[in-house]
Amino acid sequence: MAKKLRxxxxxVVLNRSAGGDAGITVMLTILGAFMFLPMIYVIMQSLKPxxxxxxxxxRFFVRNPTFKNYRDLFMLMTTSWVPFSRYIFNxxxxxxxxxxxxxxxxxxxxxxxxxIKFPGGKTMFKTVRxxxxxxxxxxxxxxxxxxxxxxxxxxxxxxxxxxxxxSLGLYLMxxxxxxxxxxxxxxxARLDGASELRTFWVIAMPMVKPAWLTLIIxxxxxxxxxxxxxxxxxxxxxxxxxxxxxIMAGGIKRAGAHAASMVIMMAVPIIVFVISxxxxxxxxxxxxxxx
Amino acid sequence: xxxxxxxxxxxxxxxxxxxxxxKNNWVGYxxxxxxxxxxxxxxxxxVVLSMVISFTNFNLLELPDIVWLENYIRLFLDDDIFVIxxxxxxxxxxxxxPVSYMMALMVAWFINELPPRIxxxxxxxxxxxxxxxxxxxxxxxxxxxxSYGWVNGILLDLGLITTEIQWFQDxxxxxxxxxxxxxWTSLGTSFLxxxxxxxxxxxxxxxxxxxxxxxxxxxxxxxxTLPSMRxxxxxxxxxxxxxxxxxxxxxxxxxxxxxxxxxAHTIMHHLDDYGSIRFEVGYSSAIAVVLFAIMIGANMLVKxxxxxxxx
Numbered sequence: 001m002a003k004k005l006r007x008x009x010x011x012v013v014l015n016r017s018a019g020g021d022a023g024i025t026v027m028l029t030i031l032g033a034f035m036f037l038p039m040i041y042v043i044m045q046s047l048k049p050x051x052x053x054x055x056x057x058x059r060f061f062v063r064n065p066t067f068k069n070y071r072d073l074f075m076l077m078t079t080s081w082v083p084f085s086r087y088i089f090n091x092x093x094x095x096x097x098x099x100x101x102x103x104x105x106x107x108x109x110x111x112x113x114x115x116i117k118f119p120g121g122k123t124m125f126k127t128v129r130x131x132x133x134x135x136x137x138x139x140x141x142x143x144x145x146x147x148x149x150x151x152x153x154x155x156x157x158x159x160x161x162x163x164x165x166x167s168l169g170l171y172l173m174x175x176x177x178x179x180x181x182x183x184x185x186x187x188x189a190r191l192d193g194a195s196e197l198r199t200f201w202v203i204a205m206p207m208v209k210p211a212w213l214t215l216i217i218x219x220x221x222x223x224x225x226x227x228x229x230x231x232x233x234x235x236x237x238x239x240x241x242x243x244x245x246x247i248m249a250g251g252i253k254r255a256g257a258h259a260a261s262m263v264i265m266m267a268v269p270i271i272v273f274v275i276s277x278x279x280x281x282x283x284x285x286x287x288x289x290x291x
Numbered sequence: 292x293x294x295x296x297x298x299x300x301x302x303x304x305x306x307x308x309x310x311x312x313x314k315n316n317w318v319g320y321x322x323x324x325x326x327x328x329x330x331x332x333x334x335x336x337x338v339v340l341s342m343v344i345s346f347t348n349f350n351l352l353e354l355p356d357i358v359w360l361e362n363y364i365r366l367f368l369d370d371d372i373f374v375i376x377x378x379x380x381x382x383x384x385x386x387x388x389p390v391s392y393m394m395a396l397m398v399a400w401f402i403n404e405l406p407p408r409i410x411x412x413x414x415x416x417x418x419x420x421x422x423x424x425x426x427x428x429x430x431x432x433x434x435x436x437x438s439y440g441w442v443n444g445i446l447l448d449l450g451l452i453t454t455e456i457q458w459f460q461d462x463x464x465x466x467x468x469x470x471x472x473x474x475w476t477s478l479g480t481s482f483l484x485x486x487x488x489x490x491x492x493x494x495x496x497x498x499x500x501x502x503x504x505x506x507x508x509x510x511x512x513x514x515x516t517l518p519s520m521r522x523x524x525x526x527x528x529x530x531x532x533x534x535x536x537x538x539x540x541x542x543x544x545x546x547x548x549x550x551x552x553x554x555a556h557t558i559m560h561h562l563d564d565y566g567s568i569r570f571e572v573g574y575s576s577a578i579a580v581v582l583f584a585i586m587i588g589a590n591m592l593v594k595x596x597x598x599x600x601x602x
């Protein structure tokens with residue numbers, strides 16, 4: 001008992017019930033509130049003056065918004081042992097160098113695996129794909145041993161170098177290169193005498209620009225959010241996130257400044273995401289696992 | 292993927308052919324070399340080393356002795372806390388894994404037919420918690436143990452409770468709360484991947500489905516949408532499994548370490564306890580190997596389940 005097809009213009013109208021639409025809207029609203037309200041609460045807390053932070057019963061929304069918490073946060077920063085700008089520099093430096101390196105090395109390897117057929121390439125890719133399953137914290141101790149063998153402990157390299165070769169980075173770039181870079185274009189470049197490296201840089205890389213942005217947001221937010229690391233013990237090399245958490249160890253009198261710091265910490269990855277959003281979604285389209 | 296070359300000369304053995312191919316494509320090796328070198332040093336070697344060390348009683352100070360399976364025997368027969376950790380990890384994974392997976396899929400599906408601009412905003416709302424780092428600490432403020440915590444405040448004000456509940460210090464509440472926070476931060480890479488997968492499905496497939504008698508959006512989801520995005524389903528399954536078994540940092544940040552009565556003690560915590568606090572590296576490596584085995588097992592199981600989609 002097939003229903004009659006409805007046709008509007010040249011398009012077949014898909015079967016959608018009003019009840020289903022309503023149900024989905026309700027579900028989406030509930031889930032959205034669950035996701036969104038805590039984020040709003042952080043912002044509200046950061047704008048509350050002291051008497052509203054410690055008020056009973058507590059209110060969700062702020063009544064007399066103030067930037068005093070942000071001012072307090074900056075005041076606290078100036079009292080730190082190592083100049084605060086140093087922590088900011090450390091995080092920005094490791095995030096940027098780590099992300100750029102990851103983009104370069106992962107794309108280079110992804111190009112070779114996707115577009116040059118060489119014995120062993122498939123096995124290498126399978127190994128990388130399997131390693132997507134492993135959480136790096138599981139091997140923290142053995143990684144520490146290796147790091148100290150290589151003499152990387154207490155240097156920026158301990159954070160940066162492992163970030164240059166992430167499994168997800170290679171995985172994303174390879175899937176994208178396979179679907180979006182046509183072999184014919186590469187072949188004609190090669191016939192014109194371009195070296196593989198040149199073909200990669202001049203032809204293939206511009207074609208996968210959306211994938212760069214995906215990799216950038218993924219890698220950047222990961223590095224940006226790093227707190228204290230077991231590989232770093234000099235105060236001068238520690239991260240912004242670590243320094244903020246030290247300020248907050250000062251206890252409840254700093255609750256307002258704490259909320260302000262969370263707002264600042266979350267603002268940066270969110271801005272990076274918003275800027276690159278449209279490109280990101282396009283890339284993830286080819287990210288799935290075939291097989 | 293690679294086409295079988297028809298020009299394999301009969302006077303060449305397979306080995307010689309491979310060697311020739313390797314020589315011809317040396318540039319491929321040169322290009323993967325930097326990545327593979329770093330990847331091997333910092334991703335493959337730690338795993339291999341963990342497996343080797345798990346058969347020894349290494350403590351970082353003395354040279355390790357080989358003890359074969361002793362660590363594993365102790366782990367399974369003599370360590371009561373490990374049993375608790377396994378139980379918690381499994382409860383956690385069985386709830387958070389499928390729920391976060393379904394959430395990533397369903398939310399992506401719900402918002403798929405919204406107009407692009409609204410979709411972009413909704414995507415940001417759902418994705419923001421997972422990229423915002425330590426912002427999950429706000430749950431500690433919401434569920435703070437004093438009467439200024441928002442939840443306690445509301446419950447006290449309404450007269451539902453008479454004294455504050457120590458949410459993150461109470462063995463009854465620790466686990467459910469951590470599950471909620473985990474779900475809150477779970478819409479990450481797999482969520483984006485699902486959105487993109489849905490966007491990639493050609494509308495004509497749905498139209499053909501409507502002609503062939505698909506009667507509602509649920510049938511459409513099962514018979515058309517899901518089978519077309521199998522690669523994304525697999526990818527997000529792997530990501531969900533990895534994150535739900537590797538969950539631990541959030542618990543430590545919210546409940547302290549160890550959590551009250553080990554109520555939210557996971558395998559991750561147990562590993563950390565032996566590895567970086569007690570320096571029983573051999574033992575902690577054995578825990579890591581067991582965790583790897585569980586993750587691989589879970590992945591194989593999920594692969595089997597996903598092959599049934601759309602049938």
